[in-house]
Amino acid sequence: MRPRRWTTRKSVRVYKTPIFDLHRHQRTHPERPPHDFFVLDVPDWVNIVPLTSKDEVIMVRQFRHGIEGFTLEIPGGMIDPDDRHPRAAARREMVEETGYDSDKITPLGRVHPNPAIQGNYCHSFLARDVYQTAKPNLDSNEETQVVNVPLEKIGGLIASGKITHALVIVAFSFLEVCGPPRERRRMRSG
Amino acid sequence: MRPRRWTTRKSVRVYKTPIFDLHRHQRTHPERPPHDFFVLDVPDWVNIVPLTSKDEVIMVRQFRHGIEGFTLEIPGGMIDPDDRHPRAAARREMVEETGYDSDKITPLGRVHPNPAIQGNYCHSFLARDVYQTAKPNLDSNEETQVVNVPLEKIGGLIASGKITHALVIVAFSFLEVCGPPRERRRMRSG
Numbered sequence: 580m581r582p583r584r585w586t587t588r589k590s591v592r593v594y595k596t597p598i599f600d601l602h603r604h605q606r607t608h609p610e611r612p613p614h615d616f617f618v619l620d621v622p623d624w625v626n627i628v629p630l631t632s633k634d635e636v637i638m639v640r641q642f643r644h645g646i647e648g649f650t651l652e653i654p655g656g657m658i659d660p661d662d663r664h665p666r667a668a669a670r671r672e673m674v675e676e677t678g679y680d681s682d683k684i685t686p687l688g689r690v691h692p693n694p695a696i697q698g699n700y701c702h703s704f705l706a707r708d709v710y711q712t713a714k715p716n717l718d719s720n721e722e723t724q725v726v727n728v729p730l731e732k733i734g735g736l737i738a739s740g741k742i743t744h745a746l747v748i749v750a751f752s753f754l755e756v757c758g759p760p761r762e763r764r765r766m767r768s769g
Numbered sequence: 770m771r772p773r774r775w776t777t778r779k780s781v782r783v784y785k786t787p788i789f790d791l792h793r794h795q796r797t798h799p800e801r802p803p804h805d806f807f808v809l810d811v812p813d814w815v816n817i818v819p820l821t822s823k824d825e826v827i828m829v830r831q832f833r834h835g836i837e838g839f840t841l842e843i844p845g846g847m848i849d850p851d852d853r854h855p856r857a858a859a860r861r862e863m864v865e866e867t868g869y870d871s872d873k874i875t876p877l878g879r880v881h882p883n884p885a886i887q888g889n890y891c892h893s894f895l896a897r898d899v900y901q902t903a904k905p906n907l908d909s910n911e912e913t914q915v916v917n918v919p920l921e922k923i924g925g926l927i928a929s930g931k932i933t934h935a936l937v938i939v940a941f942s943f944l945e946v947c948g949p950p951r952e953r954r955r956m957r958s959g
Contacts, residue, residue: 698836749942
């Protein structure tokens, strides 16, 4: 059976937060009774793999409020209205969170973080030959520790559960498919 | 600078939906003013790669309300209170959504879908030698089309943007690292 589209009859924003809004959509279907579906209205996100000329990934350790614990991640965040392009947002987040910069930034791919309850994309990028340009400049509620991780160790950190953020794993998965700068299979040896 | 933990002073459930609740946590930090953080309270999720003895993946095409469009996914969903184990939930979702079953189900890994705003895990599994046992038995608001996809085509479908669900890509990424049953590198040739 080919699934059919639901049509929105009425939408209400039922709650507003600084980083997403919650909407209730009343939707109808050719053969089913009307139903309410709840969706987060959230801007597109970005993340970026900052890679040095020595094949080290510049990562950040930070406290995450969803899990009430610490994660090891690549830089990332929301696209701001001032960002001209997802790439610009990714570069901004990288510089803010790590103090590293690069002008060799290429797209890796984009995914739906959660198509069931969010409409947004997360766009992933690779920054090659990153160099330290400043100290991290963080939002008032952000606090990160910059950690240099050899690219060849990433596979092991994912397999052992040290890197747990789905969108970070997606970015590394894209990187592996696209091929890191020097040696395509190097990440797998970790 | 080593990031420090925020401590919860007060939590309020500000909105309740059938699939998640929205909480506001007032949290404090050793060196920052108190701040409100919004977190989705949501059960752990599961997904599962159903693989036939001929290395075909049993996938589902369905309408997703977050993106208001159709996706190509592996089976998955929330762990119900009646599920004894994440593995049991994954098997139940596979049978419900595809009509295929297997008693050879092994864990692939688990991730945080979004540690910034959710505390839950998504647990991924592999089901080997799946066989058709029934027609799909779906929730009243679910409607899926079962699609058999050769495992070797998966890499191409991800690279070309036909598979966009981050947690589905994570499951295939784990599968590639863990190695599919027969030929470890087969997925990459697609």
